[in-house]
Amino acid sequence: MKAALVQLNVSDDPVANLPVTVQLVRDAAAQGAQFILTPEVTNCVSTSREHQKSVLQLEADDITLAALRQVASDTGVWLLIGSxxxxxxxADGRFANRSFLIAPDGSIAARYDKIHMFDVQINETETYRESAGYRPGTQAVMAQTPFANIGLSICYDMRFPLLYQSLASAGAQILTAPAAFSPVTGAAHWHALLRARAIETGCFVLAPAQTGTHASTNHKTRDTYGHSLVVDPWGEVILDAETDTGVYIFDLNMEKGVAARQKVPSLANRRRFSDP
Structure with a gap:
């Protein structure tokens, strides 16, 4: 089947971002994609918690979710809203960083709240404390579809291989890793981490990403790495979107996963052990 990654450069204004995202998803469907994926924080990239409080919405009221559910229904595609x-x-007012798998009838087939929070100091000028604004999820999620079992994750999760091994052991054949990755860590680790997760599990890894400098209203801007990536179950990169926004079409051949797991059955060979 044909699938597509949508690489975005969203601002901190969900209303302004929405028409661009909707058009790119419709373009992907028009090019024949039956499974379309958007990046992490598809609705808003912002460095200001106060600004987020003023523009983010509850799930039931979110305009981006409602519009993209309608697009999936209109076009008859499976759509992963990266988050x-x-x-x-x-009670503490923290947000959720939530991924949605939308079925071709527009219904929500699965939800996943990001488990691992990006709390790091990359250098003297670049610090992130995701947990200050977002509360972590606690539940791994795998969704069954007619074409594959899909294990959901978000961005920083990719540094925690046990999550992906758990998803693959539960039957996942595709692992989704939508991201808004730092350019510094992206250049150092992005390709290596995603290839490792594919090799360890024998799964496709699909990673739609935010890219570039994100426009902001009266707040510090943020940069992201881009390079939306598709890695096959043997660990080969079959698509790298580099840094331009747009739609990136690829073929999803699920037989590759079967072949990879037969060659190196690492999941079947896993053994339990005691901690040191």
């Missing part, structure tokens, strides 16, 4: 920043009812 949306959403308000929650949590």
């Amino acid at each position: 949306l920043g959403l308000k929650t009812e949590d």
Whole structure:
């Protein structure tokens, strides 16, 4: 089947971002893609928690989710909304970083809240404390579709291989890793991490990404790495979108996963052990 990654450069304004995203998803469907994936924080990239409080919405009210569900229904495609920043009812006011798998009838087939929070200091000028604004999820999620079992993850999750091994052991054949990756860590680790997750599990890894400098209203801007990636189950990169926004079409041949797992059955060979 044909599938597509949508590489975005969204601003901190969900209303302005939405028409661009909708058009790119429709373009992907018009090119024959039956499974389309968008990046992490498809609705809004912002460095300001106060600004996020003013523009993010609850899931039930979110305009991006509603519009993209309608696009999936209109075009009859499976759509992974890599993630949306959403308000929650949590007492501490933190947001959710939530991925959605949308079925061709527009229904929500699966939800996944990002488990691992990006709390790092990359250098003297680049620090992230995702957990200050977002509360972590606690549940791994795999969704069954007619074409494959899909294991969901988001960005920083990719540094934690046990999550992916758990998904693959549960039957996942495709692992999704939508991202808004730092350019510094992206240049050093992006390709290596995604290839490793594919090799370890014998799964396709599909990683749609944000790219470039993200426009911001009266706040510090943020840069992301781009390079939306498709890695096959043997660890070969079959698509690298580099840094331009747009639609990137590829073929998804699920037989490759069967062949890779037969050659190196690492999941079947795993053994339990005691910690040191």
